[in-house]
Amino acid sequence: MEEFSFRTIIAVFEEMFGAGLFWSLVVIAAMITVAFIYMLFRDRGLDSRRLVRAELAAPLGGIAAVLFVQWITSSGFRDIGGPIDWLVVLGIFVAGSIGLMLLVYVAQAVRRPPPRSESATPLSRE
């Protein structure tokens, strides 16, 4: 039986994209995630307006991710064969959605820092 270790998966991804591109993508994804978390701390919570706009953009990211995978393979939607294939499509869609949602949220937060008065309402106050 095949056994996968974390190290093997990293090696495979490095071969797939090239080590430089792979780690660049990892760093970019990590930076966006860290920036998102930083915005949560800076703004002391989620800004609902930004979040709604980010959520509206999210499906575009999901669709783009699914189309990208279709583009890089010689296969298409007609080849989806079993439940696991639908789960793969769903997984790709969700990953693309979350990625774009975080990016859009961060982009808004960077462009427009909140005024000194609180723009986000925490669940509890110190």
Next chain:
Amino acid sequence: MNDDLSLDTTRRGFLGLAAGGLALSAAIPPAAARTVQTSARIVILGAGAGGASIANRLMRRLDGATITIVDGSDQHWYQPGFTLIASGLKSARYAISGTGDWLPDGIEWVREDAAAIDPEANRVVTEGGERIDYDYLIVATGLTLDWGAVEGFDLDMVGRNGIGAVYAGPDYAEATWRAMDAFTDAGGRGVFFRPPTEMKCAGAPIKYTFLTDDYLRRKGTRTDSQLTYVNHSQALFGVPVITEKVELLMRDKDVEVHRHHRIKGVDAERRELHFETDDGDARFEYDFTNIIPPQRAPEAVRQSGLSWEDRWQDQGWIEVDMHTLRHRRFPNVFGIGDINGVPKGKTAASVKFHVPVVEDHLVAELEGREGSASFDGYTSCPLITRVGRAMLVEFDYEDNLVPSFPGVIAPLEELWISWLMKEIALKPTYNAMLRGRA
């Protein structure tokens, strides 16, 4: 306005979280392989999938060893890609890289093939006459395609008049696509077969039959065509449960199956394939065919005394223990890949599992202990059933199905995810294996 999703957070908390993440990433242990001091002379015959992989691993594990790899080819071929090339999905370049690209620093690469092996004297002689003495020998030569055993065939024929030869190399696979493309444009009689010897990737002839069927259907010429699969024995595959599935697919795709036919030759002018059967010779007219010749150990191996004496006499696979891959008569000789005389698995997937077993037993011996790794016969085949779908069949010596993703990827189901693995993930995994990292 009141947010439902807001957090009670501070900058200090953020920094704490970031520090925690860094600490966690630092806690992941570095590469664990311990190096062993040795002055052993190790010779690896062949710098293909098995040779390159074990070379990289041994260079990392051993300190002070003299490791020599013997291979006269400047090109490394990614053979699992040949089917994709012969299906028009990749160019020949997809499968070609430089042999030297995969070899570790510090290894001595003798750019000649072995002409003779003397396991009694622990010596290899190259085609150029160079003598190389060894303490340990790893035979990873791969196998030889015996084109001469197909009467009337010449590799110059490939790509024209309906003749393909997917196995012959990347350029021939590309030429085969040109012939298959022309055939499927017009339709006609497609005849596919496999040789009567052991062969690398026994699923490949079946895949290529199905891919040709797929192109005929896509181009609207399937109804004007007849496809025939000619098998050397009764069973279409070495594993009964997979044979049943392949039989179903052959029926479903309306491929006529003939059994117990052994390829003899081809008459390119009359477009006929000649087979030997128990009831005399048989002829099949074709408009397109994929020539796959008998396969044997290279001559130098067959003459070395390393082959089984009572099995595969016409093929010459080496006599290794099926679990340790160590030679049964010469304990300082190991085998990796297609050259091994074991019941199953002339595939790159098997190579991936041969390599750590040989590494374990060799390094253990150099440390003065016994190795413990055992090869269970694992091999796998992404059995393509059409462009875009495949079955990820994995099995062992006992004919068990041994799925890597049990309960997730069903082995006998035609799935898109299995195709994605073949098309996208397999080559990076193979490359990582060559570097000794997978």
